[in-house]
Amino acid sequence: MVRLGLIGLGKMGVSHLAIMRTHPDAELVAVCDTTRYVIDTLAKYTGVEVYSDYKRMLREKQLDGVVIATPSRFHAEMVRDALEHGVHVFCEKPFCLDPDVGQRLADLARQRGLVNQVGYHYRFVSAFREAKRLIDGGALGRLHHFRAEAYGPVVLRPKNSTWRASKSEGGGCLYDYASHAIDLVNFLLGEPERVGGTVLNTIFSRDVEDEVYATLFLAGGVTGQIAANWSEDSHRKMSTKMSFWGTNGRLTVDRQETQLYVRDPSVASIPLKAGWTMSYTTGLSENQAFYLRGEEYSAQIDHFVRAIASGDTDTVSTFATAVATDRVAAMMKRDAAGLPEPAAASGLVASGSAAVSSPLPPSATLVRPVRAPWPALFRRARALVS
């Protein structure tokens, strides 16, 4: 049995609670939240052992792993404390807000040989995994353009009193919504080298952006647009969609289905047919030990538990890949503010090879290109999925 703890019992935390408690190979040893009525209620009605001080929980409980689901500004400190206790960590997304801090934590986890995972659950959605299989299998030929979109109803009027409305606490559409889309770009194609034309606009909020738009530039001349808007209530819940265009066809994917158009099947290294091929979650998804709101939430916790049990620290969504996502978000913030890229951000390699075939938007020409070691990440992600 893998001994787990959970910090943060808000919206995301209670969902983790249910999934962790029912995992056949894990034991949820204790949970922690600073809100008294939450832990009192849980202790009284579910019998789980509760803490209000996570440091005490880490000291007293001999945990193998911990799941952190507190508001984002707490992530960095809690992750560090857990790692220093030798505890494997699953942290909710976004990871750290500051990519330099995130990078140091990724290094620390690696040095200690600890499993590290971030809750970018779209990497576990069967339709997006199918998209990865198709792209990696060369279905689209040379991929040259993509679009990543995320819409949903989070902020629909000026008044919102939760931490999501506060910039300093990691609120805003960029971290809450766009980060999922960015992470999917990283997962499916690799980390962008540059961003341009970033718009971070407010619609209703006072302190944070409600919509995010940008152009992303990847290696090899691949470009793409990202669009996220969390003030969009024509969607009942968050809806994320990716489209890809290549020399051999196009692919559209969302949580429910993939739609693939292929011109010449012989170009690909996987079996395909010409024309349209659709696949649906009803056929793609696999049953989990316990289901709540979507297979991906259980699948990512199961992945974490298995990684701890096997000692394989190379998870599908590591701190390193999440730092890459934070890094793109940071680039977008600088771009929107008209700030230059820092000459040599820690952990990044400056590169002169960012000449991109497409014409650059004016704001992007100001930006000093910075290149992350994405091909390595990309190769690893490929290896994991295949």
Add this chain to the structure above:
Amino acid sequence: MTMQRILFGDNQFFGVNHMSEEKARAQLMRFESDQAIIDVLDIAYEAGIRVFMCTTHDRIAVICDHVRAHPTRYADFEFYPCMPYAHKYANAVTEHGMFEALKLFLPKEGAIGALMKSGVSVATKDMQGIARLLIDAEMKMFHGLRTPVIWLQNVVTDLLLGSGFNDAFRYFADHVKAKYGAEPGFITMNMPKLLDVLEAQGIENPIICANINKLGFRMCPGIAQYEALIATRRFRPVAMSVLASGAIPPREAIDYVCRQKNIKSIVFGASSRGNIQETKRLIDELSAAA
């Protein structure tokens, strides 16, 4: 109480489709008007379907008004309400935080209202009282209508089940029986686990609605466990997602369910006259054959 064999569901009216967001949106557009929903319900009623299994979505209140206004026309029409409409709560929690959201849904007056004023830490000492009030708030729209079965919706069931909040199932069952003279029903994606917990709570021969389909789609932990459970345990299984949002051809899909003799009822949703009549006919035919 004998449950009706065929229950008409409402997913198609509210844009729930597990295969395609586009289809879901097209359905949302088609059912913008309340009359469009009523027309489809009338087709189902004419085809001999007597039960509407529906979420406590605000728009259902209009359907309730319509049925109340035509008592002779809908003489033997029954509602099996599913509560709560979870998105309403989830969105409120996102916007206001957990405590403020709870306040929004609870009556301001009365004992709990007073408790909430003194703070949530006091109020949560009486979860049973809070549960009763939440159920009553959801049931208001069905006033004067027949609701012989009242369901607990699956996200809530499974959240309670997973977190080990097992008493909540008894609170629900007790209140639904005592105040509405109804049978409690539980919708879940985790049928085997839920049955064990309900039995342990003393809820006998429970009504459990879950995905039951030939594909094994969302039958956790697996289709084999479901088949064994249905064949051997004492409970009243109700099959939903029988067609897996259209992934299985209708005859094959319904045949699979009808062969499992202990399944009491089948929920299906459809929006065209042809599909409704055809599905009803198939269920009648294959139920008789089995």
